[in-house]
Amino acid sequence: xxxxxxxxxxxxxxxxxxxxxxxxxxxxxxxxxxxxxxxxxxxxxxxxxxxxxxxxxxxxxxxxxxxxxxxxxxxxxxxxxxxxxxxxxxxxxxxxxxxxxxxxxxxxxxxxxxxxxxxxxxxxxxxxxxxxxxxxxxxxxxxxxxxxxxxxxxxxxxxxxxxxxxxxxxxxxxxxxxxxxxxxxxxxxxxxxxxxxxxxxxxxxxxxxxxxxxxxxxxxxxxxxxxxxxxxxxxxxxxxxxxxxxxxxxxxxxxxxxxxxxxxxxxxxxxxxxxxxxxxxxxxxxxxxxxxxxxxxxxxxxxxxxxxxxxxxxxxxxxxxxxxxxxxxxxxxxxxxxxxxxxxxxxxxxxxxx
Amino acid sequence: xxxxxxxxxxxxxxxxxxxxxxxxxxxxxxxxxxxxxxxxxxxxxxxxxxxxxxxxxxxxxxxxxxxxxxxxxxxxxxxxxxxxxxxxxxxxxxxxxxxxxxxxxxxxxxxxxxxxxxxxxxxxxxxxxxxxxxxxxxxxxxxxxxxxxxxxxxxxxxxxxxxxxxxxxxxxxxxxxxxxxxxxxxxxxxxxxxxxxxxxxxxxxxxxxxxxxxxxxxxxxxxxxxxxxxxxxxxxxxxxxxxxxxxxxxxxxxxxxxxxxxxxxxxxxxxxxxxxxxxxxxxxxxxxxxxxxxxxxxxxxxxxxxxxxxxxxxx
Ligand code: SF4
Ligand code: SF4
Ligand code: SF4
Ligand code: SF4
Numbered sequence: 318x319x320x321x322x323x324x325x326x327x328x329x330x331x332x333x334x335x336x337x338x339x340x341x342x343x344x345x346x347x348x349x350x351x352x353x354x355x356x357x358x359x360x361x362x363x364x365x366x367x368x369x370x371x372x373x374x375x376x377x378x379x380x381x382x383x384x385x386x387x388x389x390x391x392x393x394x395x396x397x398x399x400x401x402x403x404x405x406x407x408x409x410x411x412x413x414x415x416x417x418x419x420x421x422x423x424x425x426x427x428x429x430x431x432x433x434x435x436x437x438x439x440x441x442x443x444x445x446x447x448x449x450x451x452x453x454x455x456x457x458x459x460x461x462x463x464x465x466x467x468x469x470x471x472x473x474x475x476x477x478x479x480x481x482x483x484x485x486x487x488x489x490x491x492x493x494x495x496x497x498x499x500x501x502x503x504x505x506x507x508x509x510x511x512x513x514x515x516x517x518x519x520x521x522x523x524x525x526x527x528x529x530x531x532x533x534x535x536x537x538x539x540x541x542x543x544x545x546x547x548x549x550x551x552x553x554x555x556x557x558x559x560x561x562x563x564x565x566x567x568x569x570x571x572x573x574x575x576x577x578x579x580x581x582x583x584x585x586x587x588x589x590x591x592x593x594x595x596x597x598x599x600x601x602x603x604x605x606x607x608x609x610x611x612x613x614x615x616x617x618x619x620x621x622x623x624x625x626x627x628x629x630x631x632x633x634x635x636x637x638x639x640x641x642x643x644x645x646x647x648x649x650x651x652x653x654x655x656x657x658x659x660x661x662x663x664x665x666x667x668x669x670x671x
Numbered sequence: 672x673x674x675x676x677x678x679x680x681x682x683x684x685x686x687x688x689x690x691x692x693x694x695x696x697x698x699x700x701x702x703x704x705x706x707x708x709x710x711x712x713x714x715x716x717x718x719x720x721x722x723x724x725x726x727x728x729x730x731x732x733x734x735x736x737x738x739x740x741x742x743x744x745x746x747x748x749x750x751x752x753x754x755x756x757x758x759x760x761x762x763x764x765x766x767x768x769x770x771x772x773x774x775x776x777x778x779x780x781x782x783x784x785x786x787x788x789x790x791x792x793x794x795x796x797x798x799x800x801x802x803x804x805x806x807x808x809x810x811x812x813x814x815x816x817x818x819x820x821x822x823x824x825x826x827x828x829x830x831x832x833x834x835x836x837x838x839x840x841x842x843x844x845x846x847x848x849x850x851x852x853x854x855x856x857x858x859x860x861x862x863x864x865x866x867x868x869x870x871x872x873x874x875x876x877x878x879x880x881x882x883x884x885x886x887x888x889x890x891x892x893x894x895x896x897x898x899x900x901x902x903x904x905x906x907x908x909x910x911x912x913x914x915x916x917x918x919x920x921x922x923x924x925x926x927x928x929x930x931x932x933x934x935x936x937x938x939x940x941x942x943x944x945x946x947x948x949x950x951x952x953x954x955x956x957x958x959x960x961x962x963x964x965x966x967x968x969x970x971x972x973x974x975x976x977x978x979x980x981x982x983x984x985x986x
Contacts (some may be wrong), residue, residue: 385907565881652937654708
């Protein structure tokens with residue numbers, strides 16, 4: 318077991334000064350009020366994270382998996398020696414610190430990791446970008462009514478996935494390093510005022526329990542594993558579930574755990590690039606074969622895929638819970654009110670007619 | 672408008688019982704405040720699943736193309752005009768449909784209400800003129816007229832154009848209003864200003880295509896942005912490609928768009944996509960005295976030629 322980390326006290330009056338100091342060696346990212354929403358963005362000189370927000374519409378996955386990302390460049394100029402040779406785009410991701418990420422969004426990186434970084438396979442782009450961020454998570458005392466993190470494997474004070482957990486108190490923050498990276502960060506700012514042993518721990522524990530009580534919505538997952546895949550696949554409820562779906566990309570694009578991308582070549586004049594862009598299982602093109610055949614040619618098949626992947630295939634394959642952290646974004650933003658909690662309920666309770 | 676539901680259910684149940692239709696397309700109560708979900712009912716005993724209130728802004732005509740059943744569909748003014756367009760464009764047959772017309776008093780803008788509330792809206796109630804929202808420690812009352820969707824605010828065809836049943840007496844239509852107040856300033860911009868303006872409004876587009884997919888007009892088997900042999904439009908976040916998607920889509924809607932607002936309502940990041948379609952709607956009105964979806968007897972201006980057409984290039 319890792320040694321229990323102590324809580325460090327950070328006085329709010331020094332907060333801006335400390336962040337200023339950090340800015341010298343890191344790119345700082347944090348939530349900032351925009352027109353209708355709060356957005357995570359790079360904090361410019363004199364900008365500081367605004368912690369007074371419900372969850373943001375977009376998740377932070379683009380930090381590690383940008384919506385469009387160049388992978389290779391090449392030349393089509395026959396007179397050049399390197400014509401037609403793919404050259405990896407040099408990347409040197411700047412070390413950055415994200416302030417105010419919600420525990421659910423940080424946990425999401427761990428759920429997608431098995432797809433990008435395993436002993437057998439390694440996606441260098443994802444891995445480098447993920448390696449370059451330090452996640453300072455904001456304990457979440459103001460969940461939305463659509464948040465169901467506690468039944469999706471994490472929670473408002475969940476630590477897994479974070480490097481530092483930050484808990485706001487009246488005139489100070491309490492910070493706890495979760496990982497080595499987190500420790501390193503606290504050290505870099507000389508955040509080292511340890512709290513008296515036991516006191517902060519108790520307080521945080523009470524606040525965690527209170528925060529968890531504020532989560533009022535849930536997803537049922539306890540029977541998913543034992544269900545027979547093909548039974549769920551053939552279940553009659555998909556027609557009803559899929560009816561309203563317009564097959565847009567919102568649910569998958571706003572989801573912190575949706576990881577699919579499409580590789581494209583784009584050329585202009587005599588140079589070209591190979592890039593990857595987010596893709597969505599909701600799009601008809603997603604599974605279109607070169608032959609013209611599309612195994613998921615109908616909407617109902619695509620809708621089923623999204624839920625089966627998150628709530629059944631992932632569960633079976635990784636033994637790591639569902640592929641969802643309960644952030645509720647897809648529920649809040651679906652233009653036609655398709656609700657993963659409702660679908661989870663249908664799947665979890667489904668009994669095929671014998 | 673709440674009382675409409677009784678009549679809607681009565682008509683719908685009757686149609687199902689008499690087997691005049693196989694399904695009724697309408698809304699069911701949403702799982703979150705101020706949202707309803709499009710749904711279908713095919714058994715009279717399920718009729719109470721149907722709901723109606725000021726949060727039925729999704730255009731149900733979007734659920735018709737290529738369906739083979741006999742269908743009853745609930746239609747506001749705009750939906751009915753998109754149904755007309757579908758009939759003209761052969762996406763559904765008139766004989767397949769029983770249109771349950773709803774004289775509409777306007778749908779409210781959920782995002783606007785959320786922005787103007789002091790916290791998360793946990794419950795929304797309504798009476799004839801007001802929307803009352805509640806959240807932790809607050810209650811707020813909005814006059815519906817203050818929080819209408821932008822397109823509803825300027826709607827001049829609230830009564831269904833084409834219908835078989837009507838759930839209530841017709842409502843009074845608004846008249847004498849400038850529908851294009853927001854378009855005129857854009858028209859006067861020079862090309863550079865226009866480009867900057869469009870880039871600005873499209874800046875946060877995530878290319879989720881919800882605007883397109885929520886639109887009843889966008890039923891092409893393969894949208895031009897999805898064509899890949901050859902591929903016409905790049906798929907990245909390149910601003911040129913994003914622009915092309917939006918501009919071309921708008922042109923494809925010219926003379927067909929009813930300004931139902933479904934596109935704008937669907938957008939997860941609040942992009943005012945109607946600014947593009949409205950300009951073309953305005954052009955069609957000025958050049959061809961045309962409003963989409965008003966009759967099934969006349970072909971829309973962009974797929975017909977008339978000697979009196981204003982453009983000279985074809986003469
Ligand atoms: S579930 Fe909702 S957000 Fe997802 S594709 Fe369907 S309509 Fe779009
Ligand atoms: S599936 Fe929905 S609730 Fe779950 S992580 Fe994705 S966006 Fe959040
Ligand atoms: S373009 Fe928008 S306003 Fe026009 S018909 Fe389509 S969804 Fe409705
Ligand atoms: S719905 Fe909004 S974000 Fe999505 S493609 Fe349309 S304009 Fe862009």
